[in-house]
């Protein structure tokens with residue numbers, strides 16, 4: 001098992017400007033790592049200023065920017081040179097009118113380019129891939145608790161075979177989930193003969209503080225919380241009803257570093273990042289109530305439709321999962337759900353986005 005420390009040379013992070021990528025970089029810098037932060041365009045102050053502001057830390061850690069694009073072969077060669085580890089958090093996540101097939105194919109193209117550059121560097125010992133809980137979830141009865149042993153594609157006979165590979169081209173969610181699961185399997189296989197170990201991080205609903213206005217992407221969970229804090233109905237799921245299973249973006253950042261340095265992780269290790277316990281699993285109406293308690297100055301919190309006695313309709317009880325393995329094997333220390341929700345709202349207030 002290869003353990004990596006900040007004495008082993010730089011480490012690279014793809015998607016460093018993004019919501020999750022930025023918290024990965026911050027955590028690494030605070031732990032004294034030299035970070036080669038890969039962004040598409042260094043001249044975009046709105047996307048990189050918060051990264052450059054991390055330089056000068058007492059920890060001795062630092063950030064250097066590198067331009068790279070996931071769709072260009074060899075684009076990451078310079079950034080990965082002499083790196084002991086690569087954390088691959090960048091992704092074109094498919095919210096720009098791509099077809100499901102393009103989402104699926106794009107994920108493979110992107111990931112294989114990054115893996116090729118990592119292999120070429122010759123120095124990379126650990127490759128941490130930001131997969132998704134989507135690579136775990138699949139049809140199960142309400143209340144089922146998913147673990148890292150679950151894979152998207154299990155139990156394919158349920159729901160008339162909807163989650164089979166045949167349906168990748170027909171449905172964006174299936175395409176995204178299968179792309180993440182099959183990318184994981186491809187990376188573990190590449191790592192076997194490639195002289196490095198690959199580990200995957202599987203986040204569920206990521207919320208928590210934003211570092212810049214660009215982290216407020218229109219399709220994101222944090223953006224849904226912003227809308228709820230603005231008194232608007234929650235927009236993504238049917239009638240606003242869903243089970244939020246939340247993990248703090250700061251914990252997601254920390255978990256990527258722990259997966260990179262830990263001797264307990266090895267090739268093929270995967271870690272769900274979700275609620276620590278049921279306090280972080282809230283139906284939309286429960287989330288509304290928590291937000292109302294935490295932000296008493298806000299007159300109306302949006303969410304799902306309510307009747308006098310409670311929610312107007314029941315919500316399907318899924319997905320349930322806990323980040324137990326990340327805590328026990330990697331030593332992840334998590335924030336409480338109230339701390340996470342408070343920090344999310346406060347960051348929106350500080351960015352004047354409410």
Ligand SMILES: NC(=O)c1ccc[n+]([C@@H]2O[C@H](COP(=O)([O-])OP(=O)(O)OC[C@H]3O[C@@H](n4cnc5c(N)ncnc54)[C@H](OP(=O)(O)O)[C@@H]3O)[C@@H](O)[C@H]2O)c1
Nearest residue numbers: 015016017018019020040069070090091092130132203206
């Ligand atoms: N947020 C969640 O709840 C969640 C849950 C599960 C998994 N994930 C996974 O976590 C990862 C990061 O997501 P996020 O929430 O942090 O999203 P995000 O804020 O949109 O970050 C995506 C990053 O990818 C970069 N990127 C996009 N297209 C690129 C390209 N063609 N070449 C190079 N870089 C490109 C973006 O760079 P630019 O700044 O240049 O656009 C950005 O830094 C993704 O793999 C996502 O699937 C997220």
